[in-house]
Structure formats: C-alpha cells, structure tokens
Amino acid sequence: MTTVTTHKRAQVIDLVRELALTWQAIDEMANHKCRKTGLNGNQFDVLMTLGSEGPLTFKDIGEKTRTVKTTLTGLIDRLEEKGLVRRSNCSEDRRCTYVELTEAGQAFYAEAYPAHVAWMNQHFTEFDATDIQQCQRFLRRLRAEFTQN
Numbered sequence: 001m002t003t004v005t006t007h008k009r010a011q012v013i014d015l016v017r018e019l020a021l022t023w024q025a026i027d028e029m030a031n032h033k034c035r036k037t038g039l040n041g042n043q044f045d046v047l048m049t050l051g052s053e054g055p056l057t058f059k060d061i062g063e064k065t066r067t068v069k070t071t072l073t074g075l076i077d078r079l080e081e082k083g084l085v086r087r088s089n090c091s092e093d094r095r096c097t098y099v100e101l102t103e104a105g106q107a108f109y110a111e112a113y114p115a116h117v118a119w120m121n122q123h124f125t126e127f128d129a130t131d132i133q134q135c136q137r138f139l140r141r142l143r144a145e146f147t148q149n
Helices: 006-035 041-053 058-065 069-081 103-122 128-148
Strands: 085-089 098-099
Touching: 006 041, 041 058, 041 069, 041 098, 041 103, 058 069, 058 098, 069 085, 098 103, 103 128
Parallel strands: none
Antiparallel strands: 085 098
8 A cells, every 4th residue: 555645645635625616606606597597406416407307307407417316306396397397197107207398498598598607707717628638537536536436
C-alpha cells in the first residue's frame, strides 16, 4: 500500500473542496435562474429531461436526474398541478407509470431549453473544446474512483 504524503492529502482535500464549491456555485445560480420560470431546479431538470428524452417511467426519470422516488412523486405531483406533465399507465406493466410533457410542458420546453443552453454556454466562453474534453475525462475518472467499490 502506498503512503500518501501530508502534502498530497492537503491537495486532495483542497481539490474536493473546490469541486464542492464549484458545484454549489453552479447549482445556486441555476436554481436562481430556474425560479424566474416559476419552477425550482429539480422541477426544471425533470422538464428538460422529459423534453429531450420523451415519455419516461418514474424509474428512468429518477436515474437520469438523480432524484429519489419519494421526492420524485411530489415533484411530479407539482408539475402535474401546473399542467406541465401528465401520467399514463404502462400497458405492459401495471406497476409502471410513464410521465410525459403536456402541450403546455412542450411549449415551456421549446422556449426554456434554448435559453438554458445559451445561458450555460455563456459561462464556458473562456474554455475551448479541448479544455472541456479534458475536464470531462478528469471528472469521469474521478467519478469512477468513487463508484468502483
């Protein structure tokens, strides 16, 4: 087993802290922007996922948005109350429920998605394609270290 130096331990802690602070900054800014649409960040994420992926089961939405089922049920309830999504039963499995955008949800997506992509892109103007690819590779490697065990 390799011994990790005190210096490297401090670097690792600083790196993890920087990753957490970066994610918090992105999440906070995105949630603030989402609230202007009348939705919270989780609701917005579900609508964007449904808009790009089509009708999905609760299980699939949960996996794609990293939302636990108990939270997802209430979230879908609120989106349904706003008239943005509807549920339908799976014909092949009675335990399964699909969620899909309504016409109002599709209209919301058609307007919000391009604006959201433009907003995200403006924060990456200082990064070229190589920078982005390197960052993606690094983050995938890092995630793999935490998901292997």
